[in-house]
């Protein structure tokens with residue numbers, strides 16, 4: 602997806618007293634050199650058609666070690682997480698740390714990484730907010746670790762977007778252990794299902810028409826069992842029908858990061874605490890919905906400096 606920044610204009614800054622339309626045609630644009638690249642047209646089209654994008658080897662083996670250390674650090678602290686909610690379906694076979702970014706600064710590296718920011722900037726058309734940060738450690742289990750469902754609750758479940766529309770909400774799963782064999786806690790998905798509304802509508806968004814066969818170990822014919830290596834990233838919208846295979850190999854360790862537009866509400870925090878935001882780059886703070894002390898309610902819909910703030914993060918191009 603190419604994005605020509607257009608002719609040179611002055612930087613967009615808040616509080617100049619000038620109307621944005623006199624400064625720049627689009628607030629998505631920037632004169633700064635970005636540290637990220639957008640998805641290619643081919644990648645975008647593949648995501649559009651299939652409802653997922655498997656980015657192989659996005660993170661290096663060193664970065665994988667870094668991620669594993671973050672997981673060990675947080676799990677070693679007792680995996681502190683947020684208060685229970687009536688909709689949570691956390692189970693004994695999985696350690697699930699919600700709002701993990703408040704437990705460790707080590708996640709910032711991944712969240713602010715140009716290799717991850719670029720695809721999200723494409724899919725969410727530059728309005729990118731982090732809605733949740735989770736660590737998953739999935740242990741061994743002979744039956745499916747998760748049954749077929751969509752994400753985001755029953756209200757969002759009915760929304761279907763036209764082909765070519767920017768995504769509404771997205772998950773990025775970063776794999777830190779080997780999930781290249783069957784029955785190793787693989788992510789299961791039905792390609793194209795992101796544009797289908799399940800027949801059943803229930804509070805937890807499980808899809809009984811597929812769950813009943815899955816209890817017998819049967820998958821729909823068109824289902825894909827994702828074979829992910831450490832360092833791979835899977836992007837998918839909340840509307841994609843997905844489940845998790847049994848795990849008969851080894852503990853599976855991943856981050857699952859939730860994203861939406863700036864005008865969405867987060868899932869596992871209301872506002873990040875000041876001490877968390879203070880350690881972050883301006884881009885990452887913006888991705889946590891922080892506009893600084895002079896925020897205007899309209900900023901979430903019409904952020905005047907979005908292109909400039911999102912151009913560069915704190916990882917100096919990544920490692």
Ligand SMILES: O=C(O)CCC(=O)C(=O)O
Pocket residue numbers: 737747752772774786787788843844845857
């Ligand atoms: O653990 C996984 O692979 C996916 C978890 C899941 O079902 C979800 O993110 O909604």
